[in-house]
Amino acid sequence: MIALCDVNNFYVSCERVFDPSLWHRPVIVLSNNDGCAVARSNEVKKLGVKMAAPFYQIKGLVKKHNIVTLSSNYALYGDMSQRVDNIIAQYSDQVENYSIDECFIRFNGHEHLDIIEHCQNLRQQIWQWLGLPVCVGIAPSKTLAKVANHYAKKHKSSNSVLKLASEYQIKRALEHLPVREIWGVGGRSSRHLNDIGITTALQLRDADLKSMRKRFSVVMERTILELRGISCIEFDADPEKKKQIICTRSFGERVNHIHPLKEAIAYHVTRACVTLREQESVAQSITVSIRTAIYNNNSKQYSNSITLKLPQASSHTSHFITAAIKGLERIFKKGFNYKKAGIILNHISDTGILQPDLFMPPPECDDDLMQVMDNINARFGKGTLRSGQEGFGEQWIMKSEIKSPAYTSKFSEVTSVV
């Protein structure tokens, strides 16, 4: 059996831990630049606010129902996520961290346990220690565990932990579940499925495997098998390193000169390279992209990207900044209002396993410099020591106007009790 443990309305729940006045009030957490609603309390969901709804479109509703809106506070959510993981580790040594608020858990070798009781204890400990509400779904495959979790959230009678094991239970659960709700079936596929008369999860489960694979793909075939209780999406407790590292941001204001774009790109490269070195990898190519505001139909649109290959794989920030700025100069066009810029590091491999170029001079050995920078920044805070190319401009910094304090990760912002 596989369990899926998922924190309810994660970002909102984190905010409520440190601000009890938010309990029983409708709360929304916004995306970067305070653009859309990315987390909603149950009260807000009931009002019909959809996931990722643009904030300006729901402003009326926010005012009418006195909804509390907050900017994203990733320092807080990341730290709370870590605390959840630490508790889960006490309950199983087979845990796959699937996302910031979700884990798949297996209990192989613990067959003597009453799995429901075990998961109830887990849930209660997370609640008691952290004040975060979680639900657990248990089933023979990941996809079914997701379904179980869905019902654990929905039905009070489950007491937040629900196991789907017997054919009868599974059938009942799938019967009324629209295909769009299945993990792995997105908007596109669900429309296609509806067109051919498949609207419920049960219908999909019982569809002909071969013809569905032909019509869709191997991904759909696996989903069907998973719905039949045949686990075929790998359980990966030890995920490999990232294969690409992406850093992108929309700007707080429009940008039309190349200079602030260069700063933004240098800033993104810096962040990406820190991640790259943390996982002890090197990358050999970098993609730079820029674009105007896609939703603004009134002004001229332009977007472009370029990929540059480094002569040798590296994890040195300055190698990538040099390449990225060269790329930016090639794709930049005057006369546009830019809204977003970003970079991707590609062709990532482990440090040291790549054969150097026979015809290149040996790589410069100033990795120590990066090490020193990382150490200083880890100790004194991000950006304490940085490349001059990042500049000191404010123009492209994102908006984040209503952010709660970093309660758990900054001494200056820790809650004080008087």
Next chain:
DNA sequence: TCTGGGGTCCTAGGACCC
């Protein structure tokens, strides 16, 4: 006039996830 067959690797783009 008539021009093979079997393979690998890479990339861009699509679909999906939270």
Next chain:
DNA sequence: TCTGGGGTCCTAGGACCC
């Protein structure tokens, strides 16, 4: 006026090889 960011996997098609 105002619409996020960071990932994974799969597939088709191109380039190339012998």
